[in-house]
Amino acid sequence: MTFAYxxxxxxxxxxxxxxxxxxxxLIASGLTLVFGALRIINFAHGSLYxxxxxxxxxxxxxxxxxxxxxxxxIVAAALVVAAGGLIMEVFFFRPIYRRTLLxxxxxxxxxxxxxxxxxxxxxxxxTRSTDVPxxxxxxxxxxxxxxxxxxxxxxxxxxxxxxxLWALLYRTGLGRMVRAAVSDPTLLGxxxxxxxxxxxxxxxxxxxxxxxxxxLTTLQGTVSLDLGVDAIILAFVVVVIGGLGSLSGAFIAAxxxxxxxxxxxxxxxxxxxxxxxxxxxxxxxVRPQGLRGRTA
Amino acid sequence: xxxxxxxxxxGFPGVRRGLERVVDPLRISPAQxxxxxxxxxxxxxxxxxxVGLLPFLAGPGDILLAQQAIYLGLLALSLNLLxxxxxxxxxxxxxFYALGAxxxxxxxxxxxxxxxxxxxxFALTPLMGAVSGLVIGFVxxxxxxxYFALLTLGMAQLVWAVAHGWQSLTGGTNGSNxxxxxxxxxxxxxxxxxxxxxxxxxxxxxVILYVITxxxxxxxxxxxxxxxxxxxxxxxxVKRYEMTAFVIAATFASIAGGLAVIGETQVxxxxxxxxxxxxxxxxxxxxxxxxxxxxxxxxxxxxxxxxWVIERTALWDTVLGVIVLFVALAMPGGIAGMIHWVLAHATxxxxxxxxxxxAAPAEAAVVESGFDxxxxxxxxxxxxxxxxxxxxxxxxxxxKGLTKAFGGLxxxxxxxxxxxxxxxxxxxxxxxxxxxxxxxxxxxLMKPDxxxxxxxxxxxxxxxxxxxxxxxxxxxxxxxxxxxxxxSLENVTLAGAAVNDATTKMYGRHAAPLRDKAxxxxxxxxxxxxxxxxxxxxxxxxxxxxxxxxxxAVESRLLLLDEPTAGLSPAETETAxxxxxxxxxxxxxxxLFVEHDMEVVFEIADWVTVMHRGSVLAEGPPAAVRADxxxxxxxxxxxxxxxxxxxxxx
Numbered sequence: 001m002t003f004a005y006x007x008x009x010x011x012x013x014x015x016x017x018x019x020x021x022x023x024x025x026l027i028a029s030g031l032t033l034v035f036g037a038l039r040i041i042n043f044a045h046g047s048l049y050x051x052x053x054x055x056x057x058x059x060x061x062x063x064x065x066x067x068x069x070x071x072x073x074i075v076a077a078a079l080v081v082a083a084g085g086l087i088m089e090v091f092f093f094r095p096i097y098r099r100t101l102l103x104x105x106x107x108x109x110x111x112x113x114x115x116x117x118x119x120x121x122x123x124x125x126x127t128r129s130t131d132v133p134x135x136x137x138x139x140x141x142x143x144x145x146x147x148x149x150x151x152x153x154x155x156x157x158x159x160x161x162x163x164x165l166w167a168l169l170y171r172t173g174l175g176r177m178v179r180a181a182v183s184d185p186t187l188l189g190x191x192x193x194x195x196x197x198x199x200x201x202x203x204x205x206x207x208x209x210x211x212x213x214x215x216l217t218t219l220q221g222t223v224s225l226d227l228g229v230d231a232i233i234l235a236f237v238v239v240v241i242g243g244l245g246s247l248s249g250a251f252i253a254a255x256x257x258x259x260x261x262x263x264x265x266x267x268x269x270x271x272x273x274x275x276x277x278x279x280x281x282x283x284x285x286v287r288p289q290g291l292r293g294r295t296a
Numbered sequence: 297x298x299x300x301x302x303x304x305x306x307g308f309p310g311v312r313r314g315l316e317r318v319v320d321p322l323r324i325s326p327a328q329x330x331x332x333x334x335x336x337x338x339x340x341x342x343x344x345x346x347v348g349l350l351p352f353l354a355g356p357g358d359i360l361l362a363q364q365a366i367y368l369g370l371l372a373l374s375l376n377l378l379x380x381x382x383x384x385x386x387x388x389x390x391x392f393y394a395l396g397a398x399x400x401x402x403x404x405x406x407x408x409x410x411x412x413x414x415x416x417x418f419a420l421t422p423l424m425g426a427v428s429g430l431v432i433g434f435v436x437x438x439x440x441x442x443y444f445a446l447l448t449l450g451m452a453q454l455v456w457a458v459a460h461g462w463q464s465l466t467g468g469t470n471g472s473n474x475x476x477x478x479x480x481x482x483x484x485x486x487x488x489x490x491x492x493x494x495x496x497x498x499x500x501x502x503v504i505l506y507v508i509t510x511x512x513x514x515x516x517x518x519x520x521x522x523x524x525x526x527x528x529x530x531x532x533x534v535k536r537y538e539m540t541a542f543v544i545a546a547t548f549a550s551i552a553g554g555l556a557v558i559g560e561t562q563v564x565x566x567x568x569x570x571x572x573x574x575x576x577x578x579x580x581x582x583x584x585x586x587x588x589x590x591x592x593x594x595x596x597x598x599x600x601x602x603x604w605v606i607e608r609t610a611l612w613d614t615v616l617g618v619i620v621l622f623v624a625l626a627m628p629g630g631i632a633g634m635i636h637w638v639l640a641h642a643t644x645x646x647x648x649x650x651x652x653x654x655a656a657p658a659e660a661a662v663v664e665s666g667f668d669x670x671x672x673x674x675x676x677x678x679x680x681x682x683x684x685x686x687x688x689x690x691x692x693x694x695x696k697g698l699t700k701a702f703g704g705l706x707x708x709x710x711x712x713x714x715x716x717x718x719x720x721x722x723x724x725x726x727x728x729x730x731x732x733x734x735x736x737x738x739x740x741l742m743k744p745d746x747x748x749x750x751x752x753x754x755x756x757x758x759x760x761x762x763x764x765x766x767x768x769x770x771x772x773x774x775x776x777x778x779x780x781x782x783x784s785l786e787n788v789t790l791a792g793a794a795v796n797d798a799t800t801k802m803y804g805r806h807a808a809p810l811r812d813k814a815x816x817x818x819x820x821x822x823x824x825x826x827x828x829x830x831x832x833x834x835x836x837x838x839x840x841x842x843x844x845x846x847x848x849a850v851e852s853r854l855l856l857l858d859e860p861t862a863g864l865s866p867a868e869t870e871t872a873x874x875x876x877x878x879x880x881x882x883x884x885x886x887x888l889f890v891e892h893d894m895e896v897v898f899e900i901a902d903w904v905t906v907m908h909r910g911s912v913l914a915e916g917p918p919a920a921v922r923a924d925x926x927x928x929x930x931x932x933x934x935x936x937x938x939x940x941x942x943x944x945x946x
Contacts (some may be wrong), residue, residue, distance in 0.1 A: 041442060095625060101385050101442060103624050106581050109574055110621035117614030233453065233570065240446045270468075271461020277454035281435060284447055288438040 005266060008143030013262045015142055019151030020220070021258020022158035026213035027231055028238040028250045029165055030206025036182045036245030037202045040093060040104050044111035046232025048207050052081045052214020053223045054119055060130040060218070070133040078211035085207025089200050097199075112228065120225055127222040136219065150219040157216065161209060162251050168205075169247065178202055182245060234261075237280045243293020252291060324640050332640035339635060340589050347596075348495055351488040361603055363491055365596040366498045367556040371572075372579035372591030373505055374548035379577070380585040381509055382541045383521030386436075387445045388452025390572035392546040394459060395428050396421040396553030397563045398466060405467075418554045425550025429543040437539060452573055460565040468565050494559050501548050506588055507803050508544065515806070516799035517541050519790045522779040529739075529777075531765035531795035531850055582623050584630025593631050692717040692886045693738075693854050698747035700737055707733040709910035710747070715854070715903075720880055720887045722897045722918075725907035731890045732774060734907070735858050739771050740764050751854065766795055770852030774859045774890075776839045778831040784842055785827035788814040792849035814849060820882075821845045821875060837868030844875060848883060855880075857889035861896055869893065873900055898922065 005013075031045045055077040063069050088111065096107050136153055139146040169175035177198055180188045189195045217227070238257050242249025260279045264272030283291065346353065350362050371393050378384040400418050403411035411417045436447040459466045508514055519527045520534050527534050557563050575598070576591075583594025601619070606612040623630060629637070693715040700708040708730045715721045723731050736742045738749045740761040748757045751767055761771075779787050792810050793799045805811075818824050821841040826834065831842060840860060847855055860876060861869040877900050880887050891897050897904060898918045905915040906927050914927050921927055 041446075092621070092625070101445065102379060102577065102581060102585075103628070105385070105387070105445070106578065106620055106624040109578070110617040110624065113613040113617030113620065115617075117611045117617065121611050121614070229571075233449075236446060236449065240443070240450065244442065268461065270463060271457050274454060274457035274461055277450055277457055280450040281447075281454055284443075284450070285435055285438060288443060288447075 008145045012145035013266050015147045017259035017262025019154045021255040022154040023213050025158045025254035026209050028235045028254050030209045031235050032239045032250045034206045037178050038199050043108040046228040047112050047115040048081050048210040049214040049231050050228035052077050052211030055080050056215040056218045057128045065131050065133050067135050074215035077215040078208045081211025082204050082208040086204050089203040127224040129222045130218045241283045243290030246292040249292030328644050329640045332643045335639040363494050363559050365599045367552050369592035369595035370498045370552035372576045374545045375576045376580050376591045377545045382517040385445045386448040388448035388573050391452035391455040392425050392549035393553035394568035396550030397557045399424045400554045400557040401563045421550045421554035422547045425547035426543050429546025433539050433542045456569045511802045512793050512799045512806050513802045515790050519779050526777045528761045529771050530791040531762050533762050584632030587632035590632040694750040696748050699745050706910050715888050719903050720901050721903045722901035723890045723905050729907040730910040768853040770847035770850050771856040772843045780832040783828050783830050788817050788845050788849045791846040795850040817845045855887045
């Protein structure tokens with residue numbers, strides 16, 4: 001454990017942490033949205049993200065990862081995941097909305113197992129990776145260090161997604177209904193809104209962004225079968241720190257967790273993840289409802 | 297139609313009707329399920345005997361697998377005390393398992409004096425579990441329900457991350473190097489002896505947990521699960537009971553962890569992450585959380601299935617996932633529930649073949665009558681009694697200058713109120729007058745901004761509800777508030793036990809006097825025949841009566857009733873009124889009640905306080921209040937409007 005690093009080492013690490021935090025936000029935003037509207041904690045959300053990554057690998061192998069193709073590939077991957085999310089919600093989550101917390105957790109958990117098995121069967125255990133599209137190759141100089149270009153790209157995407165989601169929630173009729181569903185789904189149903197469709201819509205949007213996050217994450221490292229589980233645990237931490245159901249909370253917390261993990265790698269490389277959980281425990285011990293949550 | 301089939305066909309009515317004819321031609325009644333319990337226990341005993349004698353019956357591979365199922369089963373069993381009995385879903389229970397495991401492994405590797413003997417270290421695992429459970433409990437109980445689940449997950453991951461990262465101590469994923477071989481343990485030179493040691497310890501732990509689950513303490517935990525607020529108003533310090541359950545569960549999880557290290561002779565951080573916690577939950581669910589041994593059934597089923605599947609297909613986790621999904625969606629009773637279903641059908645079939653007379657229909661008829669009948673208690677001879685209070689008697693309950701504001705809205709403004717001993721005191725006022733807020737303030741659900749509350753001269757301002765209940769204050773709520781899944785008798789017994797601290801007893805049953813008293817109270821409110829019926833099956837009127845019985849069981853001197861006749865039919869209202877008057881007389885109770893129905897108020901109250909916009913507008917005997925012009929204008933006039941609004945709302 002050592003803290004003696006130069007300023008530029010710290011800055012580079014923090015910027016990289018913000019980049020990972022940005023991808024984390026894409027995952028966590030969907031998770032928190034689904035919780036807010038559907039009252040379900042979806043363990044399989046990380047697995048959806050992992051499907052996004054693997055589909056991107058396949059598509060990139062097939063069609064290449066050129067500047068133009070890149071955009072098509074990541075959107076296609078996100079759409080594939082959104083379609084998977086649609087099937088999952090309609091056939092398996094609908095029957096459990098009124099069930100106990102335990103049943104809900106286990107149903108979503110079963111999808112972690114199912115998706116893991118299918119992906120391993122399809123892609124095999126060895127890790128996979130893609131190239132980086134030409135326009136994102138190289139790095140940017142930050143003080144004395146260098147940060148890969150794609151980290152800044154992640155941040156840009158996260159900001160765009162945050163704005164889109166915010167506008168969707170607070171500036172459209174759909175968003176108003178989603179917020180109404182968060183506060184009282186029964187009343188919303190009685191007001192003539194088809195709550196089922198609304199739930200499906202929210203779930204599909206969440207799956208889309210999880211798929212997008214999966215597509216982007218192929219740029220920053222290898223794709224393996226641990227991806228889903230690692231992501232869901234971190235996304236839980238983000239959502240809980242931010243406050244369940246809070247989009248702005250998820251944004252702040254995602255960056256916080258990204259940076260905490262990056263600093264953890266610097267300080268205690270063997271247990272960088274411990275820092276993240278320590279942050280979680282401290283935040284919750286002080287504010288059980290999370291940074292931007294309403295009630296615990 | 298069985299419960300299981302019903303659950304399965306939830307949301308598919310067509311399928312349900314089809315299944316009713318095909319799957320369940322015998323139409324097994326709940327009573328028949330209950331009568332299959334001895335057969336179920338017989339089955340369990342046989343299964344335990346097989347597991348105990350496994351070394352004579354199976355090869356080393358199966359023995360090892362069974363041994364692993366036993367640690368997992370014990371972990372799941374301890375978890376079920378939280379999940380099923382107390383209603384707390386912990387997603388990080390494996391952290392205690394991990395701490396117990398390392399307590400045995402680390403001293404051995406580091407050659408710590410004395411503790412390097414794994415058996416000595418193992419003897420300390422319960423202590424380790426209890427202490428860590430207490431410390432971690434203080435953190436995780438900051439959250440409720442889902443937050444609790446996620447907090448336990450976070451704490452467990454923190455424990456895991458430390459174990460994972462602190463390689464010099466724990467060995468991380470590589471494990472604790474050089475942990476003793478199985479034959480290192482002197483008493484267990486033979487692998488079978490090790491197996492029996494593991495089996496014996498687990499059996500002992502299961503017996504202890506069984507006793508705790510069935511004890512009055514277990515009843516209190518079930519009460520907390522069913523209805524926290526009701527539990528608090530039965531005099532239970534809910535948080536302390538939850539914490540105790542958490543500590544007990546942690547203790548046994550830690551034992552399971554220590555046992556695993558002794559059995560496996562090694563431990564590594566990879567076995568202890570959140571997936572182990574998830575596995576324990578899966579075992580609980582697959583086995584059947586409503587059955588005591590369900591978690592063991594689940595653990596055996598899962599591990600043997602895993603072993604079988606992984607040899608046959610690369611899609612093993614998909615297969616397991618599909619099975620978990622199926623059980624979660626379609627079999628809420630789990631495998632134990634399935635066995636129960638089979639045994640119930642088998643016994644019913646045997647009974648039918650023998651043409652044994654069936655006792656069930658008669659019983660069902662009695663229960664069904666509970667849905668439409670109102671049970672009028674015997675109230676003869678009470679009509680003549682005169683009013684007790686003329687406003688001059690000694691006060692039992694005093695509210696002095698109580699004030700509460702929500703932001704700018706002063707909901708209760710400087711309210712002073714005296715309830716005389718033996719009075720039936722009505723608190724009336726239009727909606728929004730602050731009556732329920734006042735109730736919440738004096739019963740400890742909210743803290744007042746100013747003022748004080750005295751019970752029998754004793755300062756009780758801002759004290760927690762359960763403390764007030766212990767001092768003799770009972771309360772009913774505007775909305776019916778019961779331990780829903782518990783029977784009427786259990787509802788009343790638990791309330792009576794809680795207030796006397798009899799629910800701290802962790803073995804045996806409730807004392808005989810308590811049970812007799814509960815039966816008496818049920819008789820008193822006219823529910824004597826419904827002792828075995830669960831609260832949610834009672835009609836609304838009967839539920840209100842049961843509420844009053846539980847409020848009486850806590851031996852209250854002062855009864856606070858929030859709209860006791862809300863939502864009742866005229867006939868039920870009459871019963872409730874008669875009941876309130878009857879018990880007030882017989883038990884020498886003082887009653888303060890909120891009521892909108894003026895007929896009720898003027899019929900039974902002997903003192904009335906009128907509240908309006910947070911303040912006391914007037915008080916006096918009913919006749920005086922009725923005559924007071926100001927009251928008529930400010931309140932009684934509004935009532936009519938209100939009733940019209942109610943009409944429209946309906």
